[in-house]
Amino acid sequence: MPRYLVVHTQGQKRDDILIEGDDVTLEIRGSWAVLADSDGIALAIPSGQGASIQRVDEGPETAD
Numbered sequence: 001m002p003r004y005l006v007v008h009t010q011g012q013k014r015d016d017i018l019i020e021g022d023d024v025t026l027e028i029r030g031s032w033a034v035l036a037d038s039d040g041i042a043l044a045i046p047s048g049q050g051a052s053i054q055r056v057d058e059g060p061e062t063a064d
Contacts, residue, residue, distance in 0.1 A: 006053050
């Protein structure tokens with residue numbers, strides 16, 4: 001399942017956000033980072049805001 005962690009700079013005093021879902025996508029549209037799923041846009045962040053977005057999917061479980 002795709003999972004994206006949005007980390008804001010300390011000066012913004014905002015909490016980090018984890019967005020996850022089976023069909024979540026990250027797309028760059030002009031100067032915006034847009035996280036969306038089949039229901040529409042979940043979060044849009046302008047590039048000048050200084051946030052970083054990291055994909056943090058959990059790896060597949062390995063069987064012994």
